[in-house]
Amino acid sequence: MIAARASLLSLSLVIVAPLTTAALAEEAENVATVHGLSLYDDPALPADFTHFPYVNPEAPKGGRLVRSAIGSFDTTNPFIIRGTPATGLAQIYDTLMVSNPDEPFSMYGLLAEGIRLAPDRQWIEFDLHPEARFHDGEPVTAEDVVFSFETLRDEGQPFYGAYYADVTSVQVLDEDTVRFEFAENNSRELPLIIGQLPVLPAHFWADREFTAPTLEPLLGSGPYRIAAVEPSRRIVYQRVDDYWGKDLPVNRGRYNIDRLIFDYYRDQTVALEAFKAGNLDMRIESSARQWATAYDFPAANEGFVKRLSVPDGQPAGMQAYVMNLRRDKFRDARVREAINLAFDFDWLNDNLFYGAYQRTHSFFENSDMAAQGMPSEAELAILEPFRDELPARVFEEPLPIEQPEDMRARLAKALELFRDAGYEVRDGVLIDSRTGRPFTLEVLLFDTQFERVVQPLLRNLSRLGVQGSIRTVDVNQYLNRLRSFDFDMIVGSFPQSANPGNEQREYWTSEYADSPQSRNLIGLSNPVIDALVERLIRAESREQLDTAARALDRVLRWGFYVIPQWFLGETRIALWDKFAYPQPFPEYNLDLDAWWVDPERDTAITNRQRR
Template sequence: MIRNRAAALALCAFAGPGMADVTISHGYAVFGDLKYGPDFTHFDYANPDAPQGGTMAQRQLYGTPTFNSMNIFIIKGDPASEISHHVYDSLMARAYDEPDALYGLIAETIEYPDDLSYVTFNMRPEARFHDDEPITAQDVIFTINALKTDGHPYYRNLLADVTEMTAETDHRVRIALAPGAGNAFIGSLAQLAILPAHFYDNVPFDDTWMDTPIGSGPYLVETVDAPRSITFCKDPDYWAADLPVNAGRNNFECYAYEYFVDDTVGLEAFAAGEYAMRVEYRSSSWATGYNFPAAQSGWVKQIMIPDAQPGNAYGIWINMRKPALQDARVRLALQYAFNFEWTNETLFYQTYDQSDSFFENTDMQAEGIPEGAELALLEEFRDQLPPEIFTQPAFVPYAGGPNPRDRSGLREASRLLDEAGWIAGDDGMRRNAAGEVLTLRLPDDSRGLERVIVPFIENLKSIGIDAEFEFLDPSTMSERRQTYDFDLNAAAWQVSVTPGADLRAFYGAAAAAAEGSNNLSGIADPVVDALIERATEAETREDLVITIRALDRVLRSKNIWISGWTLAAHRVAIWDIFGMPDRPAPYDFNRGVDFWWFDQGKYDALVAAGALEDKF
């Protein structure tokens, strides 16, 4: 019987002894059915009649506050991250009102058997790169080979389950998958940016460069002023402009990004109308920074946009590659030295909740004592897990108290350090039996978190740790992070709504050993690896949720980070010149902005009032 994922474009069963049934469809849902049928014209959250034109001018989206490369797929350099957002198309496009569904973009249809031993993408013959070269099956094969061999460790870990690729025709590519690759992995493959193989005849894939990249997406790189700004403008010949997945999308003529090393300067530039939209990451700025005239006049608005995705796993990651930090008691002591309650009250205006899970804001977060199917899963690993996993609720970090020097927390931190053999001497410094001082360095390239980090550093010093916050230039910080030359590193990771193979990059043993990976803690644990593989093999959403809860519980027991803070929404400040859909996409804010548009009437009114210069 053919596996039916909603209204498929075509369904064919290849009969024969021992042969799996094959689904052919216009879309792919990791679990359950598709919301949109083969004849859909646009996503429900899109406005297909949205006005066209204008510029979306904003601060850099994410990543480092500078860039020196246009190659976003490798570990070297600091790339302009926004390139991936605008320049490249993928085989399929996410629907952001479904948790795990994709619909045809470069690929018109997708084929896969019930046993998921392979996936075939039937590509649109009309698909073109920016230089009018056709996108072929060979480009897909080149892309996966290049990413798997020379790409960033994230891609190398993600693509480990690709075993063989075949170009059956110029526009049909078959990808064989390792046993247990899982439903979610097919979705990950479908979302890879497809690269033009011919472009890399003259440009090295595995090195940094500032050449203008060629992709097949809706925008072209218009201007580059590294490391200060980058602008993308519409490709007038964009091949996929009229596809249903793009209806009501890509409405701005241009996207312009300004990079700021000092975010205080960035906010001042926004207040002066130098750019028109910013995601606000600092609670203090959100609470007190928008008292400038344009905001008081109502020309600038502050809006909260909910996000149904897993919350950022924000925290200070503890590098267990360092000998002193391999002791779980030392790592737990550091958690007790961080005072979330005081930080939230004094610095964050009580706007955050404390993170206690790596899967915040979802039903995948572990709660209480394990029971039912989660308990049964953990029982398989009982001899490799601490007994408290089974008898105590999932670990919840110490919250702290109302005073910056929370004595209860610092006393417990001191007790744990004593127990671990780090004893305070006459000079107050903690040393081990070999006489080595417990020394911790936390480097960063932004002063945005300095007000949070410095009180934490002072707490560490107060209990005898030689702790220091190091402010570095972005390129030095990038190199230090790639080589794990830090003891502590403040960072935020966000996994997908349907996590699977991507988890290897953050918590897998292979990533721990790879230079420049996202596994900042260096965790390399067989139970964690086994649970990640179980997640990739989950056949139902229920199975996935149970497995991720178990994984969350185990990760939390390892004390691999000093948990930070979380907010299930985005703080966004805009000059009031944009239109937005009535029903925004719930599962991806950054892509959701792709469905905004420029409101010429609002803009003209602000220009006429002298609030803005006529430059957007």
């Protein structure tokens, strides 16, 4: 993650003079040391909890889990801009705190044995477990925490700069204590965000370049280590038998499977056949058609393969066709609205998706943060200062946006919008009357499975004279084009948690519009949206957060920046029936780390596959 710089580390150490350390200690003296934090109230689990309530603390260890990854990889460093990282690398790193998948807004100490948060949330201190160790036996220290934060912020992906923007300083107080100080108007969530910091070994990176891709098995302190790397083919993780944190309450009953293996395949079709042949143990199915039709094969009919649908307790977020505003042709909102009108979700759902999906409307779909109807008084209080800079429709028309049901009427409306924007149809081709150039649109993909979904959209657009095409490339080329924003339209996603916060900067704000590999895929650079994002981040209550999210959602939706697609509200899992798992599932997140291999069923399946 971070190429070590001795200067960074030494700087962090000399910042804290003895007098400053004493003053900080006095300030923290009256602040209680706690085992966890919650966003608004106290965490649900007491200080003496022994394990997360949903896990099986007696789950057996052993076995392996083989899953697929699509494409290829060329680095084991997931934190930098360069390279395509292997799947699963988070398993080798510990963080300061960890979420409970059965709670929406709480985190508990992992590397942090104790936590002190200022009453005004202006600073936080972490006491590290003295026994915390990296896989080479070296202790995890406060210096490693400072090194990790500064390196990720300064040399990592743009995401980290956005996430940590309101941290004003980080200081080593002693070998096992680190302190973060925050800007005056920091977000309420920021202390929990800092708790998610992956801690990297400063000594390991001291003679390595952090920003260069590598295939070296990198060093961490987590429950797994990298056991084998076969570039573009396979990566294997081995459970660490002497993992320092295996008996912590947040880990007991978790990380039960000995080997986690990710085999790489060209596309999902090949991966599905590998699963049916028994070469893969589990598959998270993204295709409604495959879920409905592809699991009628001997092993499934004999009961050796089963399927699960696990409810998703998080907001659905936004999956969409994303238009690139860095292209001049998409800068007119009338053009973007016209393209939206050509999307026929109902036809897709009836003819390709077996009626499995619901239409997405909101960037915070399936949550109380989704804007509905006309703006409330609380929303208007946020939006009114920007009335002159926003479309009148934000204030005058309700959500969801109404569209004619009949496709002919929708395309007629789309053509009218194109004409208002300066286009005309000549000999069946939509032409920019100012330049004489035809309107072309290329959808960039990396998975052939999605081509059949894109084609109906392009077919409808062709009726308007748009010259549309699909370009399907390998994953590495796709990522390279994504990093440089070299696309007209892609299928992108903006996932959301139950508590959106600092990550919204990277999704929507001007600072990240031209930052390579940022998640501002649209290329948004709008001062009003920037201000709305900051309002959301700095919300002081759940009510304020919901209202700020609805105001932002309303403005984004009336911008027609994306064509919203669909959501399911559950995770579809197909698996060879050798796994056991706690039930009921945790409410807010699927936790595969709490699963284990059942030895008897594993033997039965192995014998069946050897026939």
